[in-house]
Amino acid sequence: MSLLHFGCFVLHMLDIFFFHSVVSHDPSKRFGATLGALSGGRVSITRMALVNLKLALIVSIRFSATRRQFGPKDTEEIPVLEYQLQQWRLIPYLSAAYALEHFSKSIFMNFVEFQIGQAMRDKSDRQAELGREIHAIGCSSKPLGSWIAQRGIQECREACGGHGYLAMNRLGDLRNDNDPNCTYEGDNNVLLQQTSNYLLSLFHAKHYGGVQIESPLHSVDFLNDFHKILGSKFIATAMEECMDSAVSVGAYKWLVCFLLVESHRRLEQQRAIGMDDFDARNNSQVYYCRSLAIAYIEHYCLQRFHELSTDPETPAGLRPVLSKLCALYGLWSLSSHMATLYQGNYFSGKKPAELVQMGILTLCSQLKDDAVSLVDVFAPSDFILNSPIGRADGQLYKNLWSTVMQGSKVLERPSWWKEFCSNKAVVGSLRPKL
Numbered sequence: 366m367s368l369l370h371f372g373c374f375v376l377h378m379l380d381i382f383f384f385h386s387v388v389s390h391d392p393s394k395r396f397g398a399t400l401g402a403l404s405g406g407r408v409s410i411t412r413m414a415l416v417n418l419k420l421a422l423i424v425s426i427r428f429s430a431t432r433r434q435f436g437p438k439d440t441e442e443i444p445v446l447e448y449q450l451q452q453w454r455l456i457p458y459l460s461a462a463y464a465l466e467h468f469s470k471s472i473f474m475n476f477v478e479f480q481i482g483q484a485m486r487d488k489s490d491r492q493a494e495l496g497r498e499i500h501a502i503g504c505s506s507k508p509l510g511s512w513i514a515q516r517g518i519q520e521c522r523e524a525c526g527g528h529g530y531l532a533m534n535r536l537g538d539l540r541n542d543n544d545p546n547c548t549y550e551g552d553n554n555v556l557l558q559q560t561s562n563y564l565l566s567l568f569h570a571k572h573y574g575g576v577q578i579e580s581p582l583h584s585v586d587f588l589n590d591f592h593k594i595l596g597s598k599f600i601a602t603a604m605e606e607c608m609d610s611a612v613s614v615g616a617y618k619w620l621v622c623f624l625l626v627e628s629h630r631r632l633e634q635q636r637a638i639g640m641d642d643f644d645a646r647n648n649s650q651v652y653y654c655r656s657l658a659i660a661y662i663e664h665y666c667l668q669r670f671h672e673l674s675t676d677p678e679t680p681a682g683l684r685p686v687l688s689k690l691c692a693l694y695g696l697w698s699l700s701s702h703m704a705t706l707y708q709g710n711y712f713s714g715k716k717p718a719e720l721v722q723m724g725i726l727t728l729c730s731q732l733k734d735d736a737v738s739l740v741d742v743f744a745p746s747d748f749i750l751n752s753p754i755g756r757a758d759g760q761l762y763k764n765l766w767s768t769v770m771q772g773s774k775v776l777e778r779p780s781w782w783k784e785f786c787s788n789k790a791v792v793g794s795l796r797p798k799l
């Protein structure tokens with residue numbers, strides 16, 4: 366650990382132990398406040414990862430709109446973004462970037478609200494509860510954001526083919542820059558356990574103590590209706606219905622309730638066969654608690670995006686495109702949970718999976734013509750982007766050539782040229798003379 370980091374760490378710990386102990390003498394409230402105070406880094410990393418993803422998307426989508434390969438006729442080549450495969454690889458990540466843009470900004474504002482409460486010495490139950498909820502959100506939003514960015518940047522790199530591999534286009538650097546976001550401030554897999562512990566403790570309190578589940582940010586309030594939600598089924602019968610993100614939001618509510626009950630059951634089973642709490646928890650992560658934490662944060666991110674895209678305060682001209690992005694993000698995220706949706710009978714038969722898949726492809730195709738404008742919205746200047754294939758003017762080859770020509774010493778001979786060409790050893794002169 367560097368001295369600077371160590372200094373920050375000590376100050377941070379002093380802040381937590383002294384400042385927060387002034388806030389409350391009630392250990393449970395102090396615990397909530399302390400957890401909340403630890404969330405700043407994770408909430409910020411969610412956004413740092415998003416910045417990397419956005420830069421990669423700008424490069425790959427602008428490139429895909431200008432790079433032409435093959436075509437229906439020998440005489441005509443089409444932009445690679447016209448291929449369904451290319452759309453399906455990139456546009457869902459674009460929808461995720463928009464979902465995370467709103468989500469990371471809004472949870473940061475929630476964190477600021479929490480910090481103001483701390484500064485004002487707020488000792489209320491709500492403040493402690495807010496600390497716990499923000500902790501659960503930060504511990505899963507960092508994995509959500511950093512993993513989507515990691516996978517998305519790699520997809521962008523490959524989607525640009527050999528040009529994506531070329532160092533000057535920066536996709537390799539972006540991927541490397543994002544990599545530690547999956548590890549620092551807590552390894553993603555370990556952090557997710559904090560979120561599932563929070564959810565399981567709420568469920569436990571409701572199941573055994575009849576306590577109403579209600580949180581300051583309302584991310585968990587729907588769990589009160591878990592019996593009713595678990596009785597529901599996938600309702601869409603036509604692809605057009607899946608264009609409404611409410612369908613994915615409903616499916617996610619079911620998914621979180623299902624995984625919560627299953628994780629609780631799994632833990633109880635492990636304890637029943639004689640495991641202590643430590644082993645029972647460790648052996649309930651894979652397929653249960655880990656999936657639960659991921660489903661919870663994906664649902665919450667989608668829920669907030671859904672609210673934004675349907676909010677009358679959102680400019681009417683923006684709502685149609687935001688609704689499509691939101692519907693795509695919902696269906697695409699949901700498609701990674703198909704096995705669980707069938708396992709718990711929320712989906713049955715061929716139709717639901719087909720509807721989700723056709724919905725994703727239709728939305729990708731509908732958003733394709735807006736894709737360049739949608740990355741232009743969050744693109745920095747060409748100077749900051751610093752990627753020849755991602756420049757705003759779309760002059761792909763001209764920009765590549767001019768960057769190559771402006772490279773250091775590109776028009777000079779290498780230092781070893783003379784030795785290599787003029788003073789070459791005569792062929793055979795190195796043969797042993799014994």
Ligand SMILES: Cc1cc2nc3c(=O)[nH]c(=O)nc-3n(C[C@H](O)[C@H](O)[C@H](O)COP(=O)(O)OP(=O)(O)OC[C@H]3O[C@@H](n4cnc5c(N)ncnc54)[C@H](O)[C@@H]3O)c2cc1C
Binds near residue numbers: 367549550551552554
């Ligand atoms: C670039 C970078 C900068 C950093 N900067 C700082 C800094 O400024 N200050 C600072 O204090 N720290 C810093 N760190 C350290 C960072 O916070 C830790 O690396 C991180 O929290 C993970 O801890 P660890 O390395 O001890 O991993 P370990 O705990 O050793 O984990 C190794 C592996 O074991 C798994 N594992 C561990 N526990 C469990 C479990 N209970 N269940 C299942 N699997 C488990 C993990 O998932 C992981 O895959 C930095 C790290 C990096 C990479």
